[in-house]
Amino acid sequence: MTEEQDDMELIEDEVDTASDGQLYEHMRMEVDQGQVPVRIDKYMSEHLPHSSRNRIQKAADAGFIQVNGTPVKSNYKVRPGDVVTLMLDRPHYDTTIEPEDIPLNVVYEDDQLMVINKPAGMVVHPGVGNFHGTLVNAIAWHLRNLPTYDPNDPSVGLVHRIDKDTSGLLVVAKTPEAKTELGAQFFNHDTHRSYQALVWGNFTEDTGRIEGNIGRDPKDRQRMAVFPPGSDIGKSAVTHYKVLERFGYTTLVECRLETGRTHQIRAHMKHIGHPLFADERYGGMEILRGERTASYKAYIQNCLRLCGRQALHAKTLGFVHPTTHEQMDFTSELATDMNELIDKWRKYVNGKIAQ
Structure with missing residues (x-):
């Protein structure tokens, strides 16, 4: 990944509007003397092949693209000798990946x-x-x-x-x-992946299919939203779910992905009214189902202390080995916090626990 690509991804993923504070230079280029006038978004997309024109336009709209020290809009036409800079509201950081002695499973x-x-x-x-x-x-x-x-x-x-x-x-x-062979399998949806999730609410059916484009939520760029299938917003996404265990106010489900979009399960489940338990970004930290008693509220708080993150685990993974061409299938145990959370709901349903 080039530094320019990394910088433009920061714009897309982290920034909505320019900061009122200091800006820091992340990229600089001088327009050649023989350059004919051309829109700056087109010019930059041609010189930064890893950055889309749409992404560059958003950077200009946010005030992060300057010409000769002045912010410009995406329709500005560059001229010979112009100095184009990308300015962000954080210092440039060396993104070189260094080895760190961190345990791996x-x-x-x-x-x-x-x-x-x-x-x-x-x-x-x-x-x-x-x-x-x-x-x-x-x-x-x-x-x-x-x-x-x-x-x-x-x-x-x-x-x-x-x-x-x-x-x-x-x-x-x-x-x-x-990586080329495995990447192609993911791109072509030839891999097999299943997740287990504890979600709010009960389901009327035992199985279901969720289809809807996934794109950034225009109201919250840290979150993804679901748009109609076939829409020109977002990317197509399909999730299949199956009920594994019902707890009345929550349900343990298995989710199988046809596609692998950012926050796909989290966004799809919220879209159908079943946010993941403890998923703060998608509203799962609130008490969405259940009683209004003090004891029930205390019980939910205890659940959140056990598992204070979205209750989602990538349980199985299957693909064809890139050189032996054998089918490889792997299964992992649920993380301890999710196991304890699910066990707590089982006890609640069986009337063996008050809080």
Whole structure:
């Protein structure tokens, strides 16, 4: 990943409007003397191939693109000698991935790949506010003696990601060939992935299918929203769910993904009225079902203390091995906090617990 690509991703993922405080230079380019006048969003998209024109337009709208020291809109036409800069409201940070001695739960490993069971609370990849202590730093340490593995080479490493507060299985490619082959399987939806989630509410059916485009919520850019299938907003997404266990006010479900969009299960479940238990970003920290008694409120608070993150675990992962072409299937146990949370609901339903 280039530094320019990384900077533009910061704009998309973290920033809505320009800060009133100091801005810091993240990129600078001078327009060639032979350049014909052209819109700055088109010019930058041609010179930053990893950044979309839409992303650049959003950066300009937020006041982060300057020409000769003055913010410009995306329809500004660059001229020979113009100095174009990308300014952000945080200092430039070296995103070089360094090995860090962090324990890993390696489920499987060979010369081509690794399967890791990630704990909840571990960020997968460095980003704003989390430049150290991430899963890729831990992988870099684990593979530090492998000469062919460069943690800063995008042609190797993580094939997919899960959220910081989601636990469960991930696959890592050790070679470019393995990442290309595995990446194609994820892109073509040829992998098999299932999650278990505790969600608010009961279901009338035992199984169901959720289809709806996933894109950024225009009211909260830290959250994803669901848009009509076929819409020009967001990306198509399909989630299948099956009820595993009912607790009256909450339900344990299995979710199988056809697609792998950001926050897909969390956004889809909120969309159908069943936010994940303890999912603060999607409203799951509120008491959405149940009684109004003090004892029930105390019980929910105790549940939240047991599992204070979205109750979501990437339980199974299946793919075809990139070189042996054998089907590889992995299953992981639920994280301890989710197990304890589910057991607490079982006891509640059976009338064996007051709080």
